[in-house]
Amino acid sequence: MSAVSENPLVPMQRRRPLQPVDVVQRTIGYVLLVLLVLFCLVPFAWVLLSAVDQNAGATVQWPTWSFDNFTRFFAAPGTPMLVINSLVVAIGSTVLNLALGVAGGYALSRFDFRGRRFFMFSILLIRVVPAPATIVALYLIMVNLQLTNTLHGLILVQAVGGLPVTLWLMKGTVDAIPLELEEAAWVDGSTRLQAIRRVVLPLIGPGLGAAAMLQFMGSWGDFLTPLVMLQSQELYPLAIGLFRAFSERDHVDWGLLAASAIVYVLPPAILYIFVRKHLLRSSLGGALKG
Known part of the structure; x- marks a missing residue:
């Protein structure tokens, strides 16, 4: 046995198994984080995609690539x-x-x-x-x-x-x-x-x-x-x-x-x-x- 395990003053650290409550809390945290990221990124995505879209609208859509907007x-x-x-x-x-x-x-x-x-x-x-x-x-x-x-x-x-x-x-x-x-x-x-x-x-x-x-x-x-x-x-x-x-x-x-x-x-x-x-x-x- 190692010196660490033989020393009674050094407690063994064990991971606590995940409980169902922990899984639910972690899942909710990730979902909220993803929603926050989307909330911040969607306006930037709309600006970037609409700037190179000939048929840009008020919603996010895949553009028809063109730099005509910058030319105009x-x-x-x-x-x-x-x-x-x-x-x-x-x-x-x-x-x-x-x-x-x-x-x-x-x-x-x-x-x-x-x-x-x-x-x-x-x-x-x-x-x-x-x-x-x-x-x-x-x-x-x-x-x-x-x-x-x-x-x-x-x-x-x-x-x-x-x-x-x-x-x-x-x-x-x-x-x-x-x-x-x-x-x-x-x-x-x-x-x-x-x-x-x-x-x-x-x-x-x-x-x-x-x-x-x-x-x-x-x-x-x-x-x-x-x-x-x-x-x-x-x-x-x-x-x-x-x-x-x-x-x-x-x-x-x-x-x-x-x-x-x-x-x-x-x-x-x-x-x-x-x-x-x-x-x-x-x-x-x-x-x-x-």
Whole structure:
């Protein structure tokens, strides 16, 4: 006999035979899990199949394979401009948001001033207020600044709207960088701005990527703000274009609508694939070793 079995202090572990109640519970769990998966996958399956179906309908069906829906999407007058407007607004607001967020996050992390804690929680409180509750006041402000019905006005609103989350994210990221690294750069003769560019910016990649992803997706998927701020159809983003295509016609072109949804999903998906590898990578360990 083995040493384990001879030792009376080590109990023998035996599997308890499955009881009928266990089998029923496990079966119910698997059935519920399958139903949940189907509930989540069927809408995506409809979009994918309808986008390549010439005779797409409101139900899931095997398609007659064709890319005519995508051809009609890009050939339709005004449709490419919807995509361009969405890209301009999303990229512009993301760049502005990151620039302000990095500067503000560094200041909140490295400078100790009176009221800093109150200020941080105050700006986070902005995200608690629902957007429809402030959209009228925001619209009146933009009217007084003469920034309504402009893409740069929409970029400013969306960039500032996502700034609280970016500030908190960047502050936490800068907090994780030891101040000794900057002090070493100061000793070498670098100014504070030079130390930020040479030391801090290369180390905040994961936080910067997460902030960029959140801001881009929030701006790309925003519907209420451009609906209120823009009046000219040539300035509309793709989100409003999809809504108008679905609501303003007696007959819905399901194939064209599905192809538009695929195009609408692609930019955030591509950005996620590009940023994903940077989100889990930290350069701080390599910097400390060096």
